[in-house]
Amino acid sequence: MITGKLFILSAPSGTGKTTLLRKVMADVPGLAFSVSHTTRSPRSGEVDGVDYYFVSRGQFETMREQGAFLEWAEVHGNFYGTSGPAVFAQVSSGIDVVLDIDVQGAAILRASAKIPATISAASIFIAPPSLQELERRLRGRGTDNEETILLRLRNAGREMQEALAYDYLVVNDTLEQAIDTVRAIVIAERSRGHRLPTGEAIKIVSEP
Amino acid sequence: MITGKLFILSAPSGTGKTTLLRKVMADVPGLAFSVSHTTRSPRSGEVDGVDYYFVSRGQFETMREQGAFLEWAEVHGNFYGTSGPAVFAQVSSGIDVVLDIDVQGAAILRASAKIPATISAASIFIAPPSLQELERRLRGRGTDNEETILLRLRNAGREMQEALAYDYLVVNDTLEQAIDTVRAIVIAERSRGHRLPTGEAIKIVSEP
Numbered sequence: 001m002i003t004g005k006l007f008i009l010s011a012p013s014g015t016g017k018t019t020l021l022r023k024v025m026a027d028v029p030g031l032a033f034s035v036s037h038t039t040r041s042p043r044s045g046e047v048d049g050v051d052y053y054f055v056s057r058g059q060f061e062t063m064r065e066q067g068a069f070l071e072w073a074e075v076h077g078n079f080y081g082t083s084g085p086a087v088f089a090q091v092s093s094g095i096d097v098v099l100d101i102d103v104q105g106a107a108i109l110r111a112s113a114k115i116p117a118t119i120s121a122a123s124i125f126i127a128p129p130s131l132q133e134l135e136r137r138l139r140g141r142g143t144d145n146e147e148t149i150l151l152r153l154r155n156a157g158r159e160m161q162e163a164l165a166y167d168y169l170v171v172n173d174t175l176e177q178a179i180d181t182v183r184a185i186v187i188a189e190r191s192r193g194h195r196l197p198t199g200e201a202i203k204i205v206s207e208p
Numbered sequence: 209m210i211t212g213k214l215f216i217l218s219a220p221s222g223t224g225k226t227t228l229l230r231k232v233m234a235d236v237p238g239l240a241f242s243v244s245h246t247t248r249s250p251r252s253g254e255v256d257g258v259d260y261y262f263v264s265r266g267q268f269e270t271m272r273e274q275g276a277f278l279e280w281a282e283v284h285g286n287f288y289g290t291s292g293p294a295v296f297a298q299v300s301s302g303i304d305v306v307l308d309i310d311v312q313g314a315a316i317l318r319a320s321a322k323i324p325a326t327i328s329a330a331s332i333f334i335a336p337p338s339l340q341e342l343e344r345r346l347r348g349r350g351t352d353n354e355e356t357i358l359l360r361l362r363n364a365g366r367e368m369q370e371a372l373a374y375d376y377l378v379v380n381d382t383l384e385q386a387i388d389t390v391r392a393i394v395i396a397e398r399s400r401g402h403r404l405p406t407g408e409a410i411k412i413v414s415e416p
Contacts, residue, residue: 167400168396168399168400169400170399180395181396181398181399184392184393184395184396184399185392185395185396185399187388187389187392187393187396188376188389188395188396188397189396190389191377191378191389191392191393192375192376192377
């Protein structure tokens with residue numbers, strides 16, 4: 001079996017990442033989001049291990065203390081976390097997994113060397129064309145107040161300084177082109193020679 | 209100015225490389241073949257420095273003695289050669305250049321460290337799905353006699369052992385998919401973070 005690939009993806013808030021990822025996922029078969037752990041109750045139709053891993057508050061806290069989470073947050077009194085071992089198991093099962101993680105989380109992930117040597121990872125940074133354009137987009141959405149907009153811009157400026165630490169930098173100038181580029185990165189990474197399992201390489205060279 | 213990228217591409221004979229490359233070149237703007245040197249006379253409409261660099265036999269031999277050629281061959285009494293300095297100058301001028309070179313030439317290129325540190329290169333190997341399928345295709349073309357077919361198959365088997373020395377391995381199973389993958393590799397490589405010139409990186413982070 002061929003091991004999947006881990007795509008670590010970060011983008012400042014307002015860059016259009018959610019729309020972009022939804023389109024790429026719809027277009028590229030065999031690509032999935034990482035499955036998070038949560039302490040909230042399953043909603044109708046949600047499947048444990050598919051939509052989320054549903055755990056108790058006690059289980060979540062134990063995992064957190066053990067350092068299992070690549071990142072975690074509390075939202076409306078519920079905990080959400082991305083478990084490193086769970087993500088790596090998903091990748092090892094042959095699925096290409098998108099890990100949508102903030103810049104700080106990605107930096108910790110790189111520095112901590114938490115990614116096992118058997119997992120092949122590529123990191124992608126989605127950037128707005130400029131901070132001016134990001135400001136225009138944030139104001140255009142009309143969902144944030146002035147204070148929030150300024151906070152998002154300050155954060156984006158700081159996050160964009162980390163862009164060159166990523167393998168790929170995709171500028172979301174026009175959405176169609178950004179979708180095409182992220183899709184291309186996934187397709188291209190799948191053809192990286194070293195990703196072939198030993199068996200496949202031997203199969204090719206041993207034929208008469 | 210952004211420096212171009214060098215795509216080193218090899219494929220066993222009969223793999224469909226020529227058709228594949230023609231389609232990719234037509235689809236991806238800003239991608240060009242390397243310009244070769246030749247001792248043959250320009251044909252009507254051919255432009256020096258665009259179609260070929262037209263040189264005298266003496267000039268060609270001098271270049272060859274100086275080790276300028278990444279590979280060279282004599283065909284019907286004329287010399288053809290790919291000059292390393294010419295290819296690297298083409299890339300430095302901002303064009304993404306496809307260097308179509310045989311497996312042996314690519315191996316020498318890697319080993320000789322002839323590629324300047326300022327040139328970013330990615331290598332792609334195009335493989336047939338199997339040697340059996342390659343044999344079927346070669347016989348299907350009906351252009352080669354038995355001896356030539358067996359020679360091509362022997363060479364292909366030897367060349368495919370080098371596939372994993374390339375950055376990317378594209379199996380030409382269906383032509384459409386192989387075109388899409390090579391196109392994706394070119395697009396993806398253009399988004400590699402380290403390819404941004406220093407100026408561009410500074411532009412992004414220095415905005416208020």
